[in-house]
Amino acid sequence: xxxxxxxVVGVGGQGTxxxxxxxxxxxxxxxxDAKKSEVHGMAQRxxxxxxxxxxxxxxASPLCEPGTVDYFIAQEMLEGMRWIHxxxxxxxxxxxxxxxxxxxxxxxxxxxxxxxxxxxxxxEWTDNILMIDAAxxxxxxxxxxxxxxxxxxxxxxxxxxxxxxxxxxxxxxxxARHKExxxxxxxxxxxxx
Amino acid sequence: MxxxxxxxxxxxxxxxxxxxxxxxxxxxxxxxxEILQNIALYDEIYAExxxxxxxxxxxxxxxxxxxxRTLVAMKHxxxxxxxxxxFYSSYTGIDAGLVVITADDPGMHSSQNEQDNRRYAKxxxxxxxxxxxxxxxxxxVGLCLELSEQFDTPVLLRMTTRTSHSKAxxxxxxxxxxxxxxxxxDASKRAMIPLYARRRHVxxxxxxxxxxxxxxxxxxxxxxxxxxxxxxITAGIAYQxxxxxxxxxxxxxxxxxxxxxxxxxxDFANSVDRLIVIEELEPFIEEKVKQLGIKVEGKTxxxxxxxxxxxxxRTSAINYALGVLSPLDAADxxxxxxxxxxxxxxxxxxxIENKKNIAIIxxxxxxxxxxxxxxxxxYNQVPVTIIVVDNRTTGMTGHQGHPxxxxxxxxxxxxxxxxxxxxxxxxxxxVYEVDARNLKKMEQTIRQAINLDEPVVVVAxxxxxxxxxxxREAYKIILENCNGCTLCFRIxxxxxxxxEERDQKTDRPKAWIDPVMCTGCGLCLDVCARQAIEEGxxxx
Numbered sequence: 001x002x003x004x005x006x007x008v009v010g011v012g013g014q015g016t017x018x019x020x021x022x023x024x025x026x027x028x029x030x031x032x033d034a035k036k037s038e039v040h041g042m043a044q045r046x047x048x049x050x051x052x053x054x055x056x057x058x059x060a061s062p063l064c065e066p067g068t069v070d071y072f073i074a075q076e077m078l079e080g081m082r083w084i085h086x087x088x089x090x091x092x093x094x095x096x097x098x099x100x101x102x103x104x105x106x107x108x109x110x111x112x113x114x115x116x117x118x119x120x121x122x123x124e125w126t127d128n129i130l131m132i133d134a135a136x137x138x139x140x141x142x143x144x145x146x147x148x149x150x151x152x153x154x155x156x157x158x159x160x161x162x163x164x165x166x167x168x169x170x171x172x173x174x175x176a177r178h179k180e181x182x183x184x185x186x187x188x189x190x191x192x193x
Numbered sequence: 194m195x196x197x198x199x200x201x202x203x204x205x206x207x208x209x210x211x212x213x214x215x216x217x218x219x220x221x222x223x224x225x226x227e228i229l230q231n232i233a234l235y236d237e238i239y240a241e242x243x244x245x246x247x248x249x250x251x252x253x254x255x256x257x258x259x260x261x262r263t264l265v266a267m268k269h270x271x272x273x274x275x276x277x278x279x280f281y282s283s284y285t286g287i288d289a290g291l292v293v294i295t296a297d298d299p300g301m302h303s304s305q306n307e308q309d310n311r312r313y314a315k316x317x318x319x320x321x322x323x324x325x326x327x328x329x330x331x332x333x334v335g336l337c338l339e340l341s342e343q344f345d346t347p348v349l350l351r352m353t354t355r356t357s358h359s360k361a362x363x364x365x366x367x368x369x370x371x372x373x374x375x376x377x378x379d380a381s382k383r384a385m386i387p388l389y390a391r392r393r394h395v396x397x398x399x400x401x402x403x404x405x406x407x408x409x410x411x412x413x414x415x416x417x418x419x420x421x422x423x424x425x426i427t428a429g430i431a432y433q434x435x436x437x438x439x440x441x442x443x444x445x446x447x448x449x450x451x452x453x454x455x456x457x458x459x460d461f462a463n464s465v466d467r468l469i470v471i472e473e474l475e476p477f478i479e480e481k482v483k484q485l486g487i488k489v490e491g492k493t494x495x496x497x498x499x500x501x502x503x504x505x506x507r508t509s510a511i512n513y514a515l516g517v518l519s520p521l522d523a524a525d526x527x528x529x530x531x532x533x534x535x536x537x538x539x540x541x542x543x544x545i546e547n548k549k550n551i552a553i554i555x556x557x558x559x560x561x562x563x564x565x566x567x568x569x570x571x572y573n574q575v576p577v578t579i580i581v582v583d584n585r586t587t588g589m590t591g592h593q594g595h596p597x598x599x600x601x602x603x604x605x606x607x608x609x610x611x612x613x614x615x616x617x618x619x620x621x622x623x624v625y626e627v628d629a630r631n632l633k634k635m636e637q638t639i640r641q642a643i644n645l646d647e648p649v650v651v652v653a654x655x656x657x658x659x660x661x662x663x664x665r666e667a668y669k670i671i672l673e674n675c676n677g678c679t680l681c682f683r684i685x686x687x688x689x690x691x692x693e694e695r696d697q698k699t700d701r702p703k704a705w706i707d708p709v710m711c712t713g714c715g716l717c718l719d720v721c722a723r724q725a726i727e728e729g730x731x732x733x
Binding site (some may be wrong): 013059062063100106 | 198326355360361430433437503685690691
């Protein structure tokens with residue numbers, strides 16, 4: 001596989017780091033070099049977490065340059081819009097239809113954009129947009145915290161890596177008692193529902 | 194050989210284990226914290242949180258004197274707190290290997306400044322290595338320990354936020370057991386009275402000359418010749434970015450930040466047409482190259498401020514002090530750990546009309562560097578109110594223990610040190626312990642405290658929501674009672690936001706509580722004037 005750049009953005013508490021760890025580990029698992037970097041200073045609850053993952057024969061920089069990301073995964077609508085400049089024109093967006101308004105919008109000084117505004121902005125970069133109701137699917141499965149596995153499932157549906165490889169890594173990264181539900185979540189995400 | 198993905202910090206911990214470290218000590222601080230947390234998982238290493246960086250470094254020096262390989266870790270500003278130890282241990286040398294990790298924070302993701310600690314290496318005459326990825330981080334820990342023993346000096350290993358927190362593939366090795374070096378008393382080497390220190394200084398200068406020779410020969414300083422029209426001298430994470438951006442240039446990659454190999458720099462400069470230095474923060478390499486009389490460009494091209502990234506600008510604003518910003522707007526100033534009490538004392542002594550001086554300090558910081566300032570306030574009877582925000586953990590860095598938590602890094606339990614008792618023992622007459630979630634009582638206590646003409650300590654207690662969740666389910670908004678007054682928004686709770694529903698009279702959006710984010714603390718209940726919040730049920 002040629003050089004592949006990923007970018008994951010979410011809000012503290014959404015499990016951005018787990019999702020990006022799984023992507024990086026999968027790169028290594030299929031025999032590539034991989035690097036991953038994020039900022040997690042004070043993002044424990046409510047702050048923004050961005051994570052860069054790169055796969056290649058040999059990876060130098062752990063960070064991607066803006067405009068070079070092949071797969072852009074957003075766990076939240078507004079953050080998806082804010083970081084979309086990292087996407088390569090025509091790259092793939094996987095976005096969770098979830099809204100977590102930041103404090104500045106709650107206090108009234110800033111307005112949270114509408115879905116239409118967000119989609120218009122994303123479409124300036126690409127037509128390959130996969131929006132998925134990860135929270136809704138997770139809720140149906142009975143655990144809100146498996147949204148990540150749903151998004152990785154969705155990612156797997158647009159990539160040329162076997163679902164078995166993804167699942168091998170994913171199920172090794174979650175506690176034993178949550179393996180089955182995460183497997184179901186992955187498959188649901190892969191099926192897009 | 195098995196390859197695994199490790200962060201730089203995990204790789205440092207692994208390197209310590211593989212290279213026979215027996216004692217590890219630290220004070221937590223982003224981006225260095227995970228080093229000790231990972232070391233603590235190895236049975237062969239004793240690991241502890243010290244109360245501050247100086248205590249950690251002194252303890253490490255003692256362990257190295259006593260003959261065991263030792264690691265001490267801290268963030269860049271932590272080395273300011275411990276700098277005296279760096280300077281004296283440079284003179285005394287050590288016995289068993291001592292590696293000192295400084296994790297710098299270019300870009301200030303979680304710090305108050307972006308000082309470049311390579312300056313400390315030169316200043317204290319201590320060698321420093323600088324890895325560019327996790328594999329090097331692991332190997333360099335071993336090299337630092339060997340250098341430390343060979344040249345009788347502590348050795349600095351400079352990490353940065355990016356190298357500490359990025360994950361990369363690492364080949365694992367086995368642990369090498371190192372026998373304890375026998376201890377021999379030698380006051381002329383370890384007791385730095387002026388007479389002995391003068392002799393030691395001469396030895397330290399000779400040591401630097403020998404280390405410079407080592408830097409000429411080591412393969413961690415390496416030349417990668419390609420197109421000779423552009424030569425780049427670089428180090429650390431900047432090397433990785435430079436490799437991506439200038440794939441055809443020639444490189445001199447310095448794995449050793451100090452001392453630098455003068456001859457190799459000259460030779461490299463002579464073999465390329467144009468020479469540039471790419472380094473984060475200070476022009477540390479650039480100054481050296483210029484001192485050698487070589488024409489070079491560096492900070493005229495690349496910024497001296499901020500973290501390097503491949504992208505031009507990063508807009509993410511992560512602020513160290515959440516309280517300084519809206520919505521809380523609680524603080525006027527923020528300096529460094531433990532400085533709030535001293536600054537408040539100064540404010541009180543200078544006097545500002547109609548203003549009272551309040552110092553806010555966390556429980557971890559109270560033990561780190563608040564004690565001596567509090568003693569000073571009592572000694573000089575300065576009227577300040579000191580609020581110790583006691584959440585029973587070192588929350589900022591990710592929940593490490595401290596003397597007040599009664600639980601050590603490796604899980605041993607002991608009696609908790611009571612902040613109130615310590616304050617009383619230091620001679621504070623008015624010490625109050627208040628539940629931080631009892632808004633009314635808290636306000637009343639602080640009003641009372643600031644009107645007293647002597648130092649007062651208020652311990653605001655509540656357990657950090659990440660350490661122990663409150664015993665209640667998520668709270669709910671009773672929509673028919675809420676009129677969108679925004680009072681509950683202003684407590685800055687990440688769980689409270691605007692709902693779709695609007696109040697008919699005022700047309701203001703009513704409140705909504707996110708059930709995933711709510712921890713059940715109940716603070717919102719206290720501020721709501723309209724009984725519009727329903728208490729969560731007690732968890733079974």
